[in-house]
Amino acid sequence: MGRRGLAAALAGLCLAGVAVARGGGGQIRAWPAQDWPTTGGAFDAQYYSPLAQIDTRNVGRLGLAWSIDLPGEQTLESAPLVVGGILYFTGQMSKVYAVDGASGRLLWTYDPESYKYRVANQRSHFPVNRGVGYSNGRLFVGTRDGRLIAIDARSGKMLWSRQTVDEASRMYISGAPLAYKDKVVIGNGGGDYGERGYLTAYDAKTGRQTWRFHVAPGDPAKGHESDAMAMAAKTWSGEYWKRGTGGGPWNGFTYDPELDRVYIGTGNSGPYDPEARSPGGGDNLFLSSIVAVDADTGRYIWHYQVNPREAWDFKATMNIILARLTIGGRERRVLMQSPTNGFFYVIDRDTGKLLSAEKTGKVTWAERIDIATGRPVEAPNIRYADGPVTFWPSPFGTHNWQPMAFSPRTGLVYIPTIKLAARYARSPNALFEGGGTEFTLLKVDADDATGALIAWDPVAQKPRWSVRQGDLWNGGVLATGGDLVFQGDFDGYFNAFDGRSGRRLWRFDAKLGIIAAPTSYSIGGRHYVSVLVGYGGSTQSLALFTRAGWKYGAQPRRLLTFALDGRAKLPWTAPRDFTVTPIDDPALAIDQAAADRGARLYNNKGCVVCHGFNGRSSGAPAPDLQESGIAADPAALAELLHGGALAENGMPRFEELTTAEIGDLHMYVRRIARETATGKPVAPPAPSGKF
CATH class of the missing domain: 2.40.10.480 (Thrombin, subunit H)
Structure with missing residues (x-):
């Protein structure tokens, strides 16, 4: 490391209130080990704690040290x-x-x-x-x-x-947000809706904007903000700035104190169909990419695009891990990511050169990644230009936002994986003018809609062990110096696995599904592990395949903290309830035309986001409208939508909806409830999503 890089590393770490130390594997880590001062535990984002008081020999003594209820919360990530x-x-x-x-x-x-x-x-x-x-x-x-x-x-x-x-x-x-040195950076979501994404750096003390890196170019008539945007514009065609670009870095960005860089994981396209946003070709930089920029100025250094000309809601916004690996007899500074497209990437962070990439699950959209070019060898008709196409994985990927972890002790990456297929087709009725994409989530294989915790060898690029899980939406991962891997799951258990063998050594019934990653810390020489318990979020999109049994508002959301010989007791929690009890008046005649209009409103107004595709909810992050007394009463529904009485809980108001439109929404929900009550379809299901 040169003098400038070392100075930057020292300044960044000391500003965060920690000192500099070398962890296992040669990584520069935040210290002291008893703290967890960044989202991933340290600037390397490994979700690894060197604390080892709790280990594979004594983890059976782990117990609840304390818990705190969080009234009013639902989804906790x-x-x-x-x-x-x-x-x-x-x-x-x-x-x-x-x-x-x-x-x-x-x-x-x-x-x-x-x-x-x-x-x-x-x-x-x-x-x-x-x-x-x-x-x-x-x-x-x-x-x-x-x-x-x-x-x-x-x-x-x-x-x-x-x-x-x-x-x-x-x-x-x-x-x-990611804080380093004297700055704090933040990205944004909204790429699905065509918004031009960017990552912005602010002065941590004053809030003054210091730099901004756009993920896609803007209107060329207004001039490009940087040489990087001028370069990117050459990979776009047509009036893309009017049609929509997307790409927002809503989750995956990491600071590298060794090289004084920020790595930006960028999002999906919007619209998904490349011919709708950029007709005529082009890779459409920097969608679905990892981009390295100077930490002080935001100046472009290099990029690697995981999906040129993205067309499927694939994104590289999963956590980016920094490490040193010995590859081919040579130690390399690398970054590792498992984006939604199903491949695990190892990239030289000095140069941006792809070192290796292999599939972490069933992946059929591409045969392989060509290491010489860095580009995928794609399957025929993968952009559905010649008609609908079905492949693995779905837009949820083989790995989603739930963090993976890396242990320098075992040399393994622990990935929460997913298996699910999807069918894509062009749609003239998508959200974007000029058309877009219609996708339907599918369960084709018997084990689709399941998940697994995989221990992945990043050097050999293959799994070392795997633990299958009954559902696809499980928690993020923590690895520790005691060779333990902690993860919460869909069924409400908090688990500890042997990091070398995958054998489950301990589990705790949290009585509610877990999707957040755990945290490890120490106070007064006592080692603690904490995890937030609050199932929700994207589960609504997956309700067609699974029903968690966690009812909206029934199970308390909590922070649970464990230590050796903990003796605290978990307060009472409502049991799981897998039943759906629709409110249905058999005397009500279903107006199919009104219900069809209501279905379009339900999707276009965003109701689908919280209440589920096709009106079916998982019941956890938002109520199942089939069971809602408010949704069963047009007057009460109108009062809620216009007044916004539940806005503080995340239910926005819709003051622009007319009485007739609210009646259509009411009829759509009544049709869904009728289908559930009778077990007979009243109308064919709508596609899973249109963008």
């Missing part, structure tokens, strides 16, 4: 930060919590009241937030309405706030 013995995490509406790590005592909360801002934007996505950033006594949180807010970590008082997205856009923030 944050991995808590731990600084100085205090846990910091977020709820679904970006509410920030500070909790004493030894006792579980709530110290303070900060509510950004995101439901009051950019109200129409709240319809584009389900309420969810993946955590906070930390630097030098400040916390940073992104909000659903697009603000980045700095908070005093001691008091919970707001220090500054900046709106990061345009008022009229459909952009939002769901990911955790």
